[in-house]
Amino acid sequence: MASWAKRISREFKDYKIIFSEYGAEAIPEDQAEIVGNFGNQWSNPYFFPEEYATKFHEVHWGVIAKNPIFLGSYVWNTFDFATPITALNVNPRNYKGLVSFDRKLKKDGFYWYKANWSKEPVLYITQRRMINRGNEITPVTVYSNRGKPTLIVNGRTITGSKKGQTDVHYIFENVRLKQEANILEAKVTQKDGEVLTDRINWNYDPAYKQEIAGPTQSKTEHVGL
Numbered sequence: 001m002a003s004w005a006k007r008i009s010r011e012f013k014d015y016k017i018i019f020s021e022y023g024a025e026a027i028p029e030d031q032a033e034i035v036g037n038f039g040n041q042w043s044n045p046y047f048f049p050e051e052y053a054t055k056f057h058e059v060h061w062g063v064i065a066k067n068p069i070f071l072g073s074y075v076w077n078t079f080d081f082a083t084p085i086t087a088l089n090v091n092p093r094n095y096k097g098l099v100s101f102d103r104k105l106k107k108d109g110f111y112w113y114k115a116n117w118s119k120e121p122v123l124y125i126t127q128r129r130m131i132n133r134g135n136e137i138t139p140v141t142v143y144s145n146r147g148k149p150t151l152i153v154n155g156r157t158i159t160g161s162k163k164g165q166t167d168v169h170y171i172f173e174n175v176r177l178k179q180e181a182n183i184l185e186a187k188v189t190q191k192d193g194e195v196l197t198d199r200i201n202w203n204y205d206p207a208y209k210q211e212i213a214g215p216t217q218s219k220t221e222h223v224g225l
Helices: 002-011 050-066 108-117
Strands: 017-022 070-075 123-125 137-144 150-153 156-158 169-176 180-189 195-204
Touching: 002 050, 050 070, 050 108, 108 123, 108 137, 123 180, 123 195, 137 150, 137 180, 150 169
Parallel strands: 017 070
Antiparallel strands: 123 137, 137 169, 150 156, 150 180, 180 195
């Protein structure tokens, strides 16, 4: 995505582009601790982890926001929606929504855009549905549009976050989990002194360890970052 934006900005410098549609399938019941850079459009059985879609939106909006060649863009889609039965090995539903079909669940991608676009306070730890984890050392991602957050894991303050794709994207690398239950809490103090908090629970056990979800190389039928 970034290399493509750089190339078209150079080759079509007198033009502006409207990115008419971009998105990725995200089934909340499909969870993967680590995802690669390529989509899984033709998997059988189908497996569309929420984490890949979150990464997809982080990368795409990060590139769009930084490149003035993009005059506009449209996220596909706000809500999961019904579709005819197709050959994609999925139920007759499109899962590219930021919110579930029944409007009850806001996916991580929803909070990514809310943190980037909304004036309302947002503090949000991602991967809250990826509860059972097999990696002792892991990154933790926090969205905050109220400044740099503090991350506390099992009562211990984690320092040294790095900036992700945009100014609201904070990544705490090499966070160590303890066996079994872990409590992760993010905090940030607003200008008026009010403290925002977000809290999730993860379970760590090596028995939960997964392979990287999705393809590890690009093919014509895969969506890449």
